[in-house]
Amino acid sequence: MARLSKENHLLFPLIVGVLAWLIPGAGHFALNEKKRAIIIFATIVPTFCAGLYIGSIGVIDTVGATPWYVYAAQIMISPMVAVLAHLTAGGSYPAYGWPNEIGQIYTSTAGLLNLLCIVNAVYLAYMRSTQTSGG
Amino acid sequence: MSIADFLVIATFTAPQTIQTNPALMLWMLPLAASMAITYKATKLPTITPANFIKEAAILFASIVIIITIIALALYALMWLITE
Numbered sequence: 001m002a003r004l005s006k007e008n009h010l011l012f013p014l015i016v017g018v019l020a021w022l023i024p025g026a027g028h029f030a031l032n033e034k035k036r037a038i039i040i041f042a043t044i045v046p047t048f049c050a051g052l053y054i055g056s057i058g059v060i061d062t063v064g065a066t067p068w069y070v071y072a073a074q075i076m077i078s079p080m081v082a083v084l085a086h087l088t089a090g091g092s093y094p095a096y097g098w099p100n101e102i103g104q105i106y107t108s109t110a111g112l113l114n115l116l117c118i119v120n121a122v123y124l125a126y127m128r129s130t131q132t133s134g135g
Numbered sequence: 136m137s138i139a140d141f142l143v144i145a146t147f148t149a150p151q152t153i154q155t156n157p158a159l160m161l162w163m164l165p166l167a168a169s170m171a172i173t174y175k176a177t178k179l180p181t182i183t184p185a186n187f188i189k190e191a192a193i194l195f196a197s198i199v200i201i202i203t204i205i206a207l208a209l210y211a212l213m214w215l216i217t218e
Contacts, residue, residue: 035182036176036177036182039172039173039176039182039187040173040176040177043169043172043173043176044169044173046169047165047166047169050165052147053146053147053151054150054151054153054162055150055151056147056148056149056150057147057148058150093148095150096150097153098153098154098155098159099150099151099152099153100150102153102162103150105166106166109166109169109170110169113169113170113173113174116173116174116177117173117176117177120177
Protein backbone atom coordinates (compact mmCIF):
# COMPACT_ATOMS: atom_id res chain seq x y z
CA MET A 1 0.00 0.00 0.00
CA ALA A 2 2.82 2.36 0.93
CA ARG A 3 4.58 1.45 -2.33
CA LEU A 4 1.45 2.26 -4.36
CA SER A 5 1.19 5.62 -2.60
CA LYS A 6 4.83 6.38 -3.37
CA GLU A 7 4.28 5.50 -7.05
CA ASN A 8 1.31 7.89 -7.16
CA HIS A 9 3.52 10.61 -5.67
CA LEU A 10 5.89 10.16 -8.59
CA LEU A 11 3.38 9.38 -11.35
CA PHE A 12 1.19 12.48 -10.92
CA PRO A 13 4.08 15.00 -11.11
CA LEU A 14 5.49 13.05 -14.07
CA ILE A 15 2.20 13.28 -15.98
CA VAL A 16 1.94 17.00 -15.16
CA GLY A 17 5.53 17.53 -16.32
CA VAL A 18 4.91 15.77 -19.63
CA LEU A 19 1.70 17.76 -20.17
CA ALA A 20 3.56 21.01 -19.45
CA TRP A 21 6.18 20.03 -22.02
CA LEU A 22 3.65 18.97 -24.68
CA ILE A 23 1.70 22.26 -24.50
CA PRO A 24 2.98 25.31 -22.56
CA GLY A 25 0.59 25.92 -19.66
CA ALA A 26 -1.07 22.49 -19.84
CA GLY A 27 0.65 21.34 -16.65
CA HIS A 28 -0.83 24.22 -14.66
CA PHE A 29 -4.20 23.67 -16.39
CA ALA A 30 -4.16 20.06 -15.16
CA LEU A 31 -3.55 21.39 -11.64
CA ASN A 32 -6.65 23.60 -12.00
CA GLU A 33 -4.46 26.73 -12.07
CA LYS A 34 -6.33 28.08 -15.09
CA LYS A 35 -5.25 31.73 -14.80
CA ARG A 36 -1.58 30.74 -14.64
CA ALA A 37 -2.05 28.31 -17.53
CA ILE A 38 -3.62 30.97 -19.76
CA ILE A 39 -0.92 33.53 -18.90
CA ILE A 40 1.87 31.00 -19.55
CA PHE A 41 0.39 29.87 -22.87
CA ALA A 42 -0.38 33.42 -24.00
CA THR A 43 3.18 34.54 -23.22
CA ILE A 44 5.44 31.66 -24.21
CA VAL A 45 3.79 30.63 -27.49
CA PRO A 46 3.81 34.17 -29.01
CA THR A 47 7.45 34.60 -27.91
CA PHE A 48 8.37 31.39 -29.71
CA CYS A 49 6.29 32.33 -32.78
CA ALA A 50 7.92 35.79 -32.83
CA GLY A 51 11.33 34.08 -32.97
CA LEU A 52 10.18 31.94 -35.90
CA TYR A 53 8.68 34.99 -37.62
CA ILE A 54 11.87 37.06 -37.23
CA GLY A 55 14.38 34.40 -38.27
CA SER A 56 12.11 31.90 -40.08
CA ILE A 57 11.90 28.23 -39.12
CA GLY A 58 15.57 28.08 -40.17
CA VAL A 59 16.52 29.23 -36.64
CA ILE A 60 15.78 25.67 -35.51
CA ASP A 61 18.85 24.06 -36.96
CA THR A 62 20.33 20.86 -35.60
CA VAL A 63 22.76 20.37 -38.48
CA GLY A 64 24.26 23.79 -39.24
CA ALA A 65 26.15 26.25 -37.10
CA THR A 66 23.65 26.30 -34.21
CA PRO A 67 25.32 25.31 -30.91
CA TRP A 68 23.70 22.20 -29.37
CA TYR A 69 22.55 24.09 -26.28
CA VAL A 70 20.40 26.44 -28.39
CA TYR A 71 18.47 23.44 -29.79
CA ALA A 72 18.31 21.93 -26.28
CA ALA A 73 16.68 25.14 -25.04
CA GLN A 74 14.36 25.37 -28.05
CA ILE A 75 13.02 21.82 -27.65
CA MET A 76 12.00 22.60 -24.05
CA ILE A 77 8.97 24.43 -25.42
CA SER A 78 7.39 21.36 -27.03
CA PRO A 79 8.34 18.13 -28.84
CA MET A 80 6.86 19.81 -31.95
CA VAL A 81 10.23 21.58 -32.27
CA ALA A 82 11.72 18.22 -33.29
CA VAL A 83 9.25 18.13 -36.21
CA LEU A 84 10.37 21.62 -37.28
CA ALA A 85 14.01 20.55 -36.91
CA HIS A 86 13.29 17.61 -39.22
CA LEU A 87 11.81 20.04 -41.79
CA THR A 88 14.81 22.37 -41.67
CA ALA A 89 17.46 19.62 -41.55
CA GLY A 90 18.01 19.72 -45.31
CA GLY A 91 19.10 23.36 -45.21
CA SER A 92 16.05 24.52 -47.20
CA TYR A 93 15.44 27.49 -44.88
CA PRO A 94 18.76 29.27 -44.37
CA ALA A 95 18.87 32.14 -41.86
CA TYR A 96 21.88 34.38 -41.30
CA GLY A 97 22.86 37.53 -39.46
CA TRP A 98 20.66 39.46 -37.04
CA PRO A 99 17.37 37.70 -37.92
CA ASN A 100 19.03 34.36 -37.14
CA GLU A 101 20.57 35.63 -33.89
CA ILE A 102 17.40 37.31 -32.64
CA GLY A 103 15.22 34.39 -33.75
CA GLN A 104 17.45 31.95 -31.87
CA ILE A 105 17.42 34.13 -28.74
CA TYR A 106 13.61 34.42 -28.81
CA THR A 107 12.96 30.72 -29.44
CA SER A 108 15.53 29.46 -26.93
CA THR A 109 14.34 31.94 -24.27
CA ALA A 110 10.75 30.76 -24.84
CA GLY A 111 11.97 27.19 -24.33
CA LEU A 112 13.82 28.07 -21.12
CA LEU A 113 10.77 29.94 -19.81
CA ASN A 114 8.70 26.82 -20.46
CA LEU A 115 11.32 24.78 -18.57
CA LEU A 116 10.74 27.11 -15.60
CA CYS A 117 6.99 26.45 -15.91
CA ILE A 118 7.53 22.67 -16.20
CA VAL A 119 9.62 22.65 -13.00
CA ASN A 120 7.03 24.83 -11.23
CA ALA A 121 4.13 22.59 -12.34
CA VAL A 122 5.98 19.41 -11.27
CA TYR A 123 6.77 20.98 -7.88
CA LEU A 124 3.15 22.02 -7.35
CA ALA A 125 1.92 18.56 -8.41
CA TYR A 126 4.34 16.85 -6.03
CA MET A 127 3.34 19.09 -3.12
CA ARG A 128 -0.36 18.47 -3.76
CA SER A 129 0.05 14.71 -4.11
CA THR A 130 1.93 14.53 -0.79
CA GLN A 131 -0.58 16.81 0.96
CA THR A 132 -3.68 14.89 -0.23
CA SER A 133 -2.23 11.54 0.91
CA GLY A 134 -1.08 13.03 4.21
CA GLY A 135 2.52 12.06 3.45
CA MET B 136 -4.63 25.06 -48.84
CA SER B 137 -6.08 28.55 -49.25
CA ILE B 138 -4.09 31.64 -50.19
CA ALA B 139 -4.44 32.96 -46.62
CA ASP B 140 -2.98 29.71 -45.20
CA PHE B 141 -0.14 29.88 -47.71
CA LEU B 142 0.66 33.49 -46.78
CA VAL B 143 0.68 32.68 -43.05
CA ILE B 144 3.06 29.76 -43.59
CA ALA B 145 5.21 31.80 -45.99
CA THR B 146 5.88 34.45 -43.32
CA PHE B 147 7.62 31.79 -41.23
CA THR B 148 9.82 30.46 -44.02
CA ALA B 149 11.74 33.65 -44.90
CA PRO B 150 13.72 35.75 -42.38
CA GLN B 151 12.81 39.40 -41.81
CA THR B 152 15.22 42.18 -42.73
CA ILE B 153 16.87 43.71 -39.66
CA GLN B 154 19.33 46.58 -40.03
CA THR B 155 22.31 47.14 -37.72
CA ASN B 156 21.40 50.36 -35.89
CA PRO B 157 20.73 51.51 -32.29
CA ALA B 158 17.04 50.57 -32.66
CA LEU B 159 18.19 46.93 -32.73
CA MET B 160 18.37 47.10 -28.92
CA LEU B 161 14.59 47.52 -28.79
CA TRP B 162 14.22 43.81 -29.66
CA MET B 163 15.04 43.10 -26.00
CA LEU B 164 11.84 44.77 -24.77
CA PRO B 165 9.31 42.09 -25.82
CA LEU B 166 11.66 39.42 -24.48
CA ALA B 167 12.02 41.21 -21.13
CA ALA B 168 8.22 41.55 -20.94
CA SER B 169 7.82 37.85 -21.71
CA MET B 170 10.30 36.91 -18.97
CA ALA B 171 8.67 39.20 -16.39
CA ILE B 172 5.14 37.92 -17.13
CA THR B 173 6.09 34.23 -17.12
CA TYR B 174 8.21 34.49 -13.98
CA LYS B 175 5.48 36.30 -12.06
CA ALA B 176 2.87 33.79 -13.31
CA THR B 177 4.83 31.02 -11.62
CA LYS B 178 5.88 32.87 -8.47
CA LEU B 179 2.85 34.86 -7.26
CA PRO B 180 0.85 32.93 -4.61
CA THR B 181 -2.49 34.30 -5.88
CA ILE B 182 -3.12 36.03 -9.18
CA THR B 183 -5.39 39.07 -9.30
CA PRO B 184 -5.26 41.31 -12.40
CA ALA B 185 -4.14 44.46 -10.58
CA ASN B 186 -1.49 42.74 -8.46
CA PHE B 187 -0.18 40.66 -11.37
CA ILE B 188 0.16 43.66 -13.71
CA LYS B 189 1.89 45.68 -10.97
CA GLU B 190 4.37 42.92 -10.10
CA ALA B 191 5.13 42.12 -13.75
CA ALA B 192 5.61 45.82 -14.57
CA ILE B 193 8.04 46.25 -11.64
CA LEU B 194 10.08 43.23 -12.76
CA PHE B 195 10.03 44.39 -16.40
CA ALA B 196 11.26 47.86 -15.38
CA SER B 197 13.96 46.30 -13.16
CA ILE B 198 15.25 44.13 -16.02
CA VAL B 199 15.35 47.06 -18.46
CA ILE B 200 17.00 49.45 -15.96
CA ILE B 201 19.66 46.92 -14.92
CA ILE B 202 20.46 46.02 -18.54
CA THR B 203 20.73 49.75 -19.34
CA ILE B 204 23.08 50.36 -16.38
CA ILE B 205 25.28 47.40 -17.42
CA ALA B 206 25.33 48.65 -21.04
CA LEU B 207 26.33 52.17 -19.92
CA ALA B 208 29.05 50.78 -17.63
CA LEU B 209 30.46 48.65 -20.46
CA TYR B 210 30.30 51.62 -22.83
CA ALA B 211 32.17 53.78 -20.30
CA LEU B 212 34.79 51.04 -19.85
CA MET B 213 35.22 50.78 -23.61
CA TRP B 214 35.57 54.57 -23.85
CA LEU B 215 38.22 54.58 -21.09
CA ILE B 216 40.22 51.85 -22.80
CA THR B 217 40.06 53.22 -26.33
CA GLU B 218 40.35 56.99 -25.69
